[in-house]
Each structure stands twice: as C-alpha cells, then as structure tokens.
Amino acid sequence: MKHNFLKLIFNNSIFISIFYFVLILPRSITLFPKLDNFFDILSLLMYMFIIVVYILNKKYSKIQLYLFLFFFSLFIPTLFKSHDYMFYIKLYINYFSVSLFTELSIKYNFEVFYKGFKRVLSIFIIFNFVSLFLFPNGIMNIKEYYFLGYDNASIITIVIGTTILCALDTIKNGKLSKFTVFLVFISFLTYYLQWAVSCMVNIVLLILYIILLNNDKFLFIKKRITIKKITYLSLIIFLSLVFFRIQNIFEFLIVDILHKDLTITGRIYIWDRCIYYIRCNPIIGMGVYDYSTRTNLYNIYHAHSTYLHILLEGGIVSLLAYLNIFFKLNKQINKLNFVDNKGLFILIFGIFSYFFSTLVDVIHNSQMIYILFNLIFFYSIIRKDENYENFSN
16 A cells, blocks of 8 residues: 555655645645645654654665754754754744655655656746736735745746756757747746746856757867865855955946846845844854844845855754765765766856856745755766656556
8 A cells, every 4th residue: 555655655746746745835836824824734743753763764865964964064053053953843844854855756756756847837937927917016015926926036046947947858858848938938938027037047057068069069168167166166256245245346246237236136234234243153053034034133144155044053063064065065066077078067067057146136935946856866867767666566
C-alpha cells in the first residue's frame, strides 16, 4: 500500500505540480485570509509528508546536510536572541521541504519532475503576466501586488525559474522549446512593464548566455566559468558596494541608465544600520525575526543585500555555512565529466543570476534557489536518466 501510494505521487506529473504549487505558493493568496489559512494547513501536511517520506527512504544526501547546517546556524541565534521561533520554522521548514521534495522527485522519476515542474511554473509566469492587466492597480488595489506578489518578491521565482526551464529543455531535448522561449519573453515583458531592473537584466543576460552557448568559440570561456569563481566575484562586488561604496564610479550607469539614485533607492542608509547591529553581534548575529517585528524594533525590514542579511541574522558562522553550500556544489560538479554539456552551464548561470539579483536585495520567498541546488547536485543522475526505485523495491 505504501509503495503504491508513493508511486501515485512521484509518477504523476499532476501531483508533482500540485505539490510545487503549494510549496512555492503565489504570495497574492495571503491577501485572502480564509484561503491563506487553508493553504497554511495544507502546506503543513505536505511538509510532514515530505519529511517523513525522506526519513523512511533512508537515503540521505550531502546537499541536505549542508542546507541543514546553514538553517541550524540561523536557529541558534533565533533560540537565544530573537525568540521568533514561529517565523523561523514557517520560513525554513518550507525551504527544507522544497529541497527534500525536489531530490525525491528527481531521483524517483526525472521525466515526471520535468513535466510537473514546468507545468506549475508556466502557470505562475502566465498568470503573473495576465494579472498586470486584470489588476492595473494591483490585487485588492495594493500597488505593485500581482499574482506572485510584489515585483521584487517574485524576481527569483521568475529569473531562476526561467533559467531552470531553459536548462531542463536543453537537457531533455538539446534545445529550447518554442513554449519556453515564449515564457522567457513574457517574463521579460512582465518586469519591463513593472520596471524591475534586476529581473530584466538577468533575463537579457540569460538570452545572451544561451546564444553564446551555441557558439563553439565560447567553449574556452565556458570551461572557466565555475560556481566557485562566481561566488568569489559576488563577494568582491558585495564588499565593494556595501562596505566600500564604489557606486559613485558608476554614476552614469546607476543614474542615467537605470534611473536610480546613488544611494540605490536609500539602501546605503539601511546598510549602515545593519552594519551597526552586525558589529554588535558579529559571530552569531541577532537571530531571525519576522520582518515587521524587526522593523518595529530596529527600523530594519531586511538588509537589502543577501550576504548582509545573513550576517545580520546569523553572523560570520551562518555566512560561512551559506558559502559552504556553493563550494560543495562546485566540488560536486568537478566530479562530473560533462564539460561540454549546455544544460549544466545554464544551471550554473542560475547561480550567477541569484547572486546578481540579491546583491542589493533580499528575496523573502526564494524556493527556486533550493530547487536549483538539487538540480546541480544531482546532475549526474539527471544526465544518466536514472530513476529512483527504492520506494518500489
């Protein structure tokens, strides 16, 4: 009975789509209290189901260990300082469940995962685009609040999501489908209409990157692009912007082209407040807070820079645990013999897009990055098209 039920879940793309819909969940649902409460209960049941199935499966992977260590490093200061346990649990049990479910789905039946994930993400992208016209003033007349939520809150879902779709198409078919190209186009158009610069730039870079991937002259560069190098580059840019404030050098770009002021829409003032509190708690940070609670206490909603936000909440310990994830992914890729595989390089570009999008912002709901982690870590299984038969044996 147990095996048949698990087969029903992991061999059915409709069920995979439903799970991902609830796990990622458009933020516009929070505007409707009764519907939001229903999905809160449904999400909790799904989290429990996923965690129990993963434990019973008795096949534990290193990527989940690295993620757990990072999450645990944030739990310690939350336990002793902020005491905002419910917000922490609600946030990180979601991320962990997304990661576990993605691993199970990839290993059990990658073909079904591919169909189910592509279906639900396509719905997200199309509905988010349509909602711009159905709700010109935002859902419930809340400005810039559309199907996936505020524009900045949905950037990672769209940017990393479209990158994953391009990679999956390339892995399965050797090229992008016309439908995926259509999704990339309307993703760009969505954020052009909302003027979300980070998302637009990322999608343009993705398109250029894919074009270059099909040019053999680009091969020597591809071999030199690694997650480790991207991570170091992002750290250098982060330190340059947040601590050394080099943006004045790029006034022509920030002011004249991107139409932002040199404070990057007031972010440098937020960074200064965050740096003050980081200096007070440099080792383990001040703990995870509900954003509204932290605003009331410290006048900081979030750090407007992911690296700085991790330092704020978990200190140097959490930052090291976070960076360790990317270094381990890089090490995992080095074991693979897929030097010329375009799908893998598109996934690596997803890491670049993530860092680029979060240099001057913090994405509250970033489940896509945990899906991306698993796709990279289990790439050898995906390429060999192996299915995970432990449930049925």
